[in-house]
Amino acid sequence: MAPKSASRSRSEDKQITQTPNGTAKSAKAKPTDYSSHGVTDNDIFMLPASDLQLLGLLTVIAAIVRLFRIYQPSSVVFDEVHFGGFASKYIKGKFFMDVHPPLAKLLLTLAGWLAGFDGEFDFKDIGKDYLEPGVPYVAMRLLPAIMGVMTVPMIFLTLKAAGCRTMTATLGAGMIIFENGLLTQSRLILLDSPLIVFTAFTALAWTCFTNQHEQGPSKAFDPSWWFWLVATGFGLGATVSVKWVGLFTIAWVGSLTIVQLWVLIGDAKTVTPRLWFKHFLARVFCLIVIPVTFYVALFGIHFLCLVNPGDGDGFMSSEFQATLNSKAMQDVPVDVIMGSRVSIRHHNTHGGYLHSHNHMYPTGSKQQQITLYPHKDENNAWLLENQTQPLDLDGEEIKGVKAWDTIDPVPLVDGSVVRLYHVITDRRLHSHDVRPPVSEAEWQNEVSAYGYEGFEGDANDLFRVEIVKSMSDGALAKEQVRTIETKFKLVHIMTGCSLFSHKVKLPDWGFDQQEVTCAKQGTLPNSIWYVEQNEHPKLGMDAEKVNYKNPGFLGKFWELQKVMWTTNAGLVESHAWDSRPPSWPILRRGINFWGKDHRQIYLIGNPIIWWSSTIAVGIYFAFKGLSILRWQRGYQDYDSVNFKRFDYEIGTSVLGWAFHYFPFYLMQRQLFLHHYFPALYFAIITMCQVYDFAANRAGGPFRVRDTPAIGRTGVAAFLAMSIVAFTLYAPLSYGNPWTQNSCQQVKLLETWDFDCSAFHTDFNQYDIDQPSSNIQPTDAPAVPPPGGQQQAPPAENVTPQPAVEEASVRREEKVEYRDQDGNLLNEEQVAALAGKVDFQTRYETRTRMIDGDGNEIPDNSAGTAPPHPADREPETAADDPENDGRELPATASPEDDIAKERSVKKNDGGKPKPASEGSEATSATK
Numbered sequence: 001m002a003p004k005s006a007s008r009s010r011s012e013d014k015q016i017t018q019t020p021n022g023t024a025k026s027a028k029a030k031p032t033d034y035s036s037h038g039v040t041d042n043d044i045f046m047l048p049a050s051d052l053q054l055l056g057l058l059t060v061i062a063a064i065v066r067l068f069r070i071y072q073p074s075s076v077v078f079d080e081v082h083f084g085g086f087a088s089k090y091i092k093g094k095f096f097m098d099v100h101p102p103l104a105k106l107l108l109t110l111a112g113w114l115a116g117f118d119g120e121f122d123f124k125d126i127g128k129d130y131l132e133p134g135v136p137y138v139a140m141r142l143l144p145a146i147m148g149v150m151t152v153p154m155i156f157l158t159l160k161a162a163g164c165r166t167m168t169a170t171l172g173a174g175m176i177i178f179e180n181g182l183l184t185q186s187r188l189i190l191l192d193s194p195l196i197v198f199t200a201f202t203a204l205a206w207t208c209f210t211n212q213h214e215q216g217p218s219k220a221f222d223p224s225w226w227f228w229l230v231a232t233g234f235g236l237g238a239t240v241s242v243k244w245v246g247l248f249t250i251a252w253v254g255s256l257t258i259v260q261l262w263v264l265i266g267d268a269k270t271v272t273p274r275l276w277f278k279h280f281l282a283r284v285f286c287l288i289v290i291p292v293t294f295y296v297a298l299f300g301i302h303f304l305c306l307v308n309p310g311d312g313d314g315f316m317s318s319e320f321q322a323t324l325n326s327k328a329m330q331d332v333p334v335d336v337i338m339g340s341r342v343s344i345r346h347h348n349t350h351g352g353y354l355h356s357h358n359h360m361y362p363t364g365s366k367q368q369q370i371t372l373y374p375h376k377d378e379n380n381a382w383l384l385e386n387q388t389q390p391l392d393l394d395g396e397e398i399k400g401v402k403a404w405d406t407i408d409p410v411p412l413v414d415g416s417v418v419r420l421y422h423v424i425t426d427r428r429l430h431s432h433d434v435r436p437p438v439s440e441a442e443w444q445n446e447v448s449a450y451g452y453e454g455f456e457g458d459a460n461d462l463f464r465v466e467i468v469k470s471m472s473d474g475a476l477a478k479e480q481v482r483t484i485e486t487k488f489k490l491v492h493i494m495t496g497c498s499l500f501s502h503k504v505k506l507p508d509w510g511f512d513q514q515e516v517t518c519a520k521q522g523t524l525p526n527s528i529w530y531v532e533q534n535e536h537p538k539l540g541m542d543a544e545k546v547n548y549k550n551p552g553f554l555g556k557f558w559e560l561q562k563v564m565w566t567t568n569a570g571l572v573e574s575h576a577w578d579s580r581p582p583s584w585p586i587l588r589r590g591i592n593f594w595g596k597d598h599r600q601i602y603l604i605g606n607p608i609i610w611w612s613s614t615i616a617v618g619i620y621f622a623f624k625g626l627s628i629l630r631w632q633r634g635y636q637d638y639d640s641v642n643f644k645r646f647d648y649e650i651g652t653s654v655l656g657w658a659f660h661y662f663p664f665y666l667m668q669r670q671l672f673l674h675h676y677f678p679a680l681y682f683a684i685i686t687m688c689q690v691y692d693f694a695a696n697r698a699g700g701p702f703r704v705r706d707t708p709a710i711g712r713t714g715v716a717a718f719l720a721m722s723i724v725a726f727t728l729y730a731p732l733s734y735g736n737p738w739t740q741n742s743c744q745q746v747k748l749l750e751t752w753d754f755d756c757s758a759f760h761t762d763f764n765q766y767d768i769d770q771p772s773s774n775i776q777p778t779d780a781p782a783v784p785p786p787g788g789q790q791q792a793p794p795a796e797n798v799t800p801q802p803a804v805e806e807a808s809v810r811r812e813e814k815v816e817y818r819d820q821d822g823n824l825l826n827e828e829q830v831a832a833l834a835g836k837v838d839f840q841t842r843y844e845t846r847t848r849m850i851d852g853d854g855n856e857i858p859d860n861s862a863g864t865a866p867p868h869p870a871d872r873e874p875e876t877a878a879d880d881p882e883n884d885g886r887e888l889p890a891t892a893s894p895e896d897d898i899a900k901e902r903s904v905k906k907n908d909g910g911k912p913k914p915a916s917e918g919s920e921a922t923s924a925t926k
């Protein structure tokens with residue numbers, strides 16, 4: 001190995017750096033304290049007027065690009081389904097459960113409320129019209145759009161704070177302005193634009209603080225030092241309060257903080273132990289206490305807004321639900337005795353109450369259904385009977401279900417054998433060795449309600465109460481059943497199975513309520529029940545009462561965090577447009593947001609910007625690997641100031657990229673291209689810093705830094721290419737008219753599955769208001785162009801047609817009965833078969849032309865081919881049971897996402913679909 005001699009070290013460039021305010025400082029002098037070698041004061045408050053003017057111009061350009069035609073499309077797009085719907089619930093105060101923290105949703109709600117939104121619009125479906133109900137959707141979209149605009153000055157100032165030249169900062173701002181993916185996300189009612197701007201603000205504040213810290217003891221604890229450290233804390237709090245992706249930002253800042261504290265420990269000359277702890281506590285307060293306080297306070301506002309029961313309260317505990325209006329419960333008797341009328345609640349899934357109604361299972365025993373129902377209802381009432389009837393004073397058996405109303409109370413204790421009598425339908429809870437209609441597993445038995453009024457029941461009605469002592473609250477609750485306090489199992493005497501429920505929904509015939517079965521060796525948590533309501537004539541006003549404990553704010557906060565985490569981790573179902581992390585840096589696939597009227601919004605990045613930023617990250621990894629190898633071989637590269645600064649400054653940005661990218665590899669949940677946007681922001685910073693070092697700081701034979709015109713030319717050329725690419729893909733970002741030929745020409749990868757056949761073949765076709773070839777769905781009326789009524793097409797473009805008076809297309813519903821051979825059955829034949837056979841339903845859509853008098857017009861187009869799926873309205877096409885009316889994406893690649901793309905082609909056909917991650921967690925309440 002070669003000796004580590006100075007003769008083999010690189011010659012260090014003697015340079016004089018100039019601070020933004022014009023103060024010259026030598027980068028040559030090596031500091032003797034913890035200040036960094038080669039760092040200058042890059043105070044962004046001291047920028048020259050020319051930089052501020054340029055910054056203003058870039059911001060104006062960003063505003064024009066972001067706000068251009070923000071009113072289109074005038075219907076619900078992608079996850080506006082969820083986040084617009086959350087705004088409706090905030091305004092109405094209806095509790096919902098979402099996997100994301102509330103900050104961005106509260107801001108979107110505020111924007112809508114200030115614009116007059118009353119919360120009546122439900123944002124239920126993609127394509128649902130905004131104009132007719134008068135939804136102030138433009139005002140709500142303006143909020144993320146303005147935040148998208150703010151990202152531009154953020155990156156400009158961040159690059160200036162990092163020591164880059166003004167032209168490099170302009171390059172970064174231009175890349176943000178003309179990045180198609182960031183543009184698309186910032187024009188819609190979505191959370192990603194607030195996430196990016198708060199991430200950018202945090203990066204700006206931390207970069208400024210780092211610059212202050214690296215200048216050494218002279219800047220420590222100055223007002224500017226404190227200002228940027230506190231600003232970083234608020235930025236971290238805001239970022240994590242939009243999405244938990246902010247935890248990656250916290251990890252980035254936290255790791256760099258540890259590096260700073262480690263460097264401080266090494267400065268024994270100027271940093272005493274007392275001073276080090278002062279640095280440490282300052283960072284703890286600003287980077288931990290402030291973000292946590294900010295985050296928790298946002299949930300305080302969240303709870304203040306959502307005071308009424310809603311679709312999401314079924315995911316929360318009974319104690320939590322009791323804090324909502326109309327969900328609060330009056331004190332109830334604590335002692336459960338024979339003859340008590342009770343409601344029994346499932347403990348684990350929060351699915352609701354043991355419930356029955358006068359509807360039968362379509363298969364199995366075809367007896368009365370038993371379900372979990374999430375709301376209070378009279379069908380939740382059960383009367384507890386002993387296995388034998390009580391005796392009167394003469395030793396005679398007292399008949400009837402109310403026999404226990406007149407005798408002394410008999411407590412329900414551990415081991416009691418009972419029957420549960422359904423008060424409304426006069427049937428008893430029942431189980432037998434029959435498979436359930438949905439969970440047809442051998443270890444599952446059907447649970448039903450069986451009997452009639454006056455029927456004494458049979459042995460299959462008997463259940464043994466087994467108190468789960470470890471989960472019951474209080475010594476007495478472990479011995480006898482007490483309301484709320486006692487958790488117990490109900491074990492079927494004849495089969496030994498336990499009454500059980502899990503998060504499985506019954507089909508339409510079960511009203512989407514949760515399935516109840518009797519499970520042999522079922523998991524303990526799903527077999528646990530408790531009594532919530534308790535009434536008995538012998539339990540008077542003086543009886544001991546009980547109620548739910550109020551969990552308080554912190555209890556509700558912590559419970560909601562656990563539910564959010566569990567729900568987020570449970571989003572593992574396949575989605576038509578999800579993708580995996582390896583495909584993101586190469587922009588392998590986008591997301592279909594919206595499609596209508598031969599236009600489409602498809603989330604795709606600017607390939608020039610996307611791929612160049614990925615290459616820049618790769619350059620740093622190659623540089624780092626080579627520098628480590630050279631260091632091991634004895635080269636003294638790190639004696640060069642520029643070498644050290646390149647490694648640290650760009651390494652900091654690449655670390656931010658890595659923290660916002662690689663954790664997604666550990667996630668099994670649904671992931672989408674937009675999850676890469678925070679990492680993309682850091683990749684863009686990395687690309688700009690690499691260019692700045694190459695053009696403005698590095699030496700070498702070409703001496704590019706001595707010819708600024710070369711650097712400016714490079715920036716201009718790169719931005720010109722980016723603008724050209726931006727323009728080519730702009731129709732997919734704005735939902736503008738496009739042609740099939742233009743679309744095909746820019747589809748660089750086969751895996752870019754936007755559907756070119758959805759567009760017209762010529763722009764002139766967009767100028768003609770052609771009648772739709774499909775039935776308009778009632779919930780998504782056609783939108784007239786801005787400024788008035790739809791214009792009739794020019795007469796010269798209308799092909800002469802036979803005179804048809806007021807011809808129209810109508811949708812009619814008609815029920816027909818046919819036998820197995822397709823023969824039509826009349827009413828008498830149907831009546832004769834009733835009860836003897838099962839009828840299966842099949843939906844078909846037929847279209848006919850009728851005149852103004854209702855007479856059918858013959859269809860002469862029998863030999864024509866059906867319209868291409870891309871030319872059909874998604875809602876109308878969805879009536880087709882074969883393919884659900886969805887367009888087939890052009891994807892055929894053997895690479896890592898091929899299985900996903902084939903599943904889309906087979907099942908979903910490429911129809912825009914909201915992401916599950918944004919959905920409110922209401923599956924337990926439907």
